[in-house]
Amino acid sequence: MAYNTKPIITDKDGNPISQYYNPDADQYEAVEGIAGANKVVVFKSDGTENTGISLLPILDKLSQLTGTVIDEETRKSNELQRIALYEQIQQMLDDGELKGDTGETGKGLEYDWQGTQLGVRVEGDTEYIYVDLRGEKGDKGDKGDPGTIENLDRTHIVNALGYTPIKSVNDVLADESGNVTIETGSDIEIVNNLEEEVAGKALDATQGKILDNKINTKANIEDIPDISTKMDKTGGTFTGEVQHNRNLVIQPKLKDYTEHxxxxxxxxxxxxxxxxxxxxxxxxxxxxxxxxxxxxxxxxxxxxxxxxxxxxxxxxxxxxxxxxxxxxxxxxxxxxxxxxxxxxxxxxxxxxxxxxxxxxxxxxxx
Missing domain, CATH: 2.60.120 (Jelly Rolls)
Structure with a gap:
């Protein structure tokens, strides 16, 4: 749209009055009294001129409703704001802050949990914006009465998504290291305070594996190094390939060996x-x-x-x-x-x- 750039006419209070632009004089002129009435001619239905209708109230109301009369400073301000907004959006697109339809450009969102608070930030930012995802409260506090919704935490999200987000996996590993157990019924079960002779019987010398559930119950993962010191291979025959990965073998005694x-x-x-x-x-x-x-x-x-x-x-x-x-x-x-x-x-x-x-x-x- 084109903006008016000539000074407009205002009343004593500084409010714009009904006016029109005179191209011959290159200025705005007031529409008022008889001098202004001849600028616009109104005709009756029979084609004769109607001099009994004043257009001033109508023009004043239109000016208030449409705001078509804009002074130069307001026009400049509006234009600068429009340009600034355009440049801001363009810069965000260039920086990848806004993703396109294909999602191949731009930055993704990163998430973090603090209790029941979910934090969201644009990839590359340092600060998360957190929102507390809480359930309904009952008379027993935040937890709520039985049957009401509990405060949301990452467990609800995991159950809803069907998988554990990567940050949650890292947290689980950090939280549960030292509490990892091998469940009863698995191929290998380990027991605390394992007796040396039991470990020796359970060890299969063919490939250094523990077989047949000879080691029972559960043990803390931190106890495994202690268990390994109690395992003594006294002999046996290897029936499969053993990969040493170029690790040092100390004091072997070779007999009847071949090379490939x-x-x-x-x-x-x-x-x-x-x-x-x-x-x-x-x-x-x-x-x-x-x-x-x-x-x-x-x-x-x-x-x-x-x-x-x-x-x-x-x-x-x-x-x-x-x-x-x-x-x-x-x-x-x-x-x-x-x-x-x-x-x-x-x-x-x-x-x-x-x-x-x-x-x-x-x-x-x-």
């Missing part, structure tokens, strides 16, 4: 993956390129080694990666046919990024 053997036939390119084993056999027909050595674990306390056996049916070319250091820098020529070449490789943390390669010999197997 990885055999690959007719490769042209091959990457040695040490997660598969420590001895590799490659049966080649054509030229072979060993691309890389992967999945090793080397630290200042650990080294890694493996053995490589290569058997070629024909005279071929074998290329090793540049990460291997050879004695005197001489790469062995492995070009004979119908022989088995034996090589050993070691890597330590002392020479980062390099393997030591050692040629063990050529064995005729034809």
């Amino acid at each position: 053997y990885e055999s690959v036939l007719t490769p042209s390119n091959y990457t040695i993956d040490l997660s598969l084993g420590n001895i590799f056999y490659l049966g080649v027909i054509d030229d072979l390129v060993i691309d890389d050595i992967i999945n090793y674990k080397v630290t200042n306390e650990n080294c890694h080694s493996f053995t490589l056996m290569i058997q070629a049916v024909n005279s071929v070319s074998i290329i090793f990666p540049s990460i291997i250091l050879w004695n005197n820098g001489e790469i062995p020529e492995l070009t004979s046919a119908n022989v088995v070449y034996l090589l050993t490789f070691i890597r330590t943390d002392d020479i980062p990024g390099k393997w030591f390669g050692m040629f063990g010999g050529e064995f005729n197997v034809s």
Whole structure:
């Protein structure tokens, strides 16, 4: 809409009076008396001019109801407020404070509980706004008489939602640590003051598991370290894989042990993956390129080694990666046919990024 920008005419009390804008004079002029009546002509139904009706009361009332006469200062103030509101909303959209229809932009809401008070804040804000969600009160105080609604807490919300909000989960873990028990009827039941001989019988040496509910009743979770000191594995046979995760095994006595053997036939390119084993056999027909050595674990306390056996049916070319250091820098020529070449490789943390390669010999197997 367009705003009037010329000074308006007011009465002695400063109130706007009925007036109109004269474009020829570029100013407002009062509609009053005979001088003003000729500005607007009213006709009767027969087409003749009606001079007995005054328009002044009607114009005054319209001015009061519509407020179309606006002074320049009011217009400026209204315009500045409109611009400020627009810029505020635009800034909130840019900052992500208001989400769009898709919800992919903007910030979410975060919640917090203090007793029966629910706090809400926009993501990133530091202060929560809390509202107390209370039920009906009875003559016994906030709790209410039996049958009335109790004060709301997070339990009601969890029951209504069907899941526990993440903050509630954290609170439960913090509140209940030290009070966690394994219920009767579960696969493993633990008892306080467990006798050593009972624990020994309950322990299955196959994979270090407690089986068959041999340990009974309940125990506080804090007692488990004490129970573990009473468990003594005196022997047994492992029937499954045991994953040590590269943890230290102290003072083992090994007897009749084997190493895993990885055999690959007719490769042209091959990457040695040490997660598969420590001895590799490659049966080649054509030229072979060993691309890389992967999945090793080397630290200042650990080294890694493996053995490589290569058997070629024909005279071929074998290329090793540049990460291997050879004695005197001489790469062995492995070009004979119908022989088995034996090589050993070691890597330590002392020479980062390099393997030591050692040629063990050529064995005729034809």
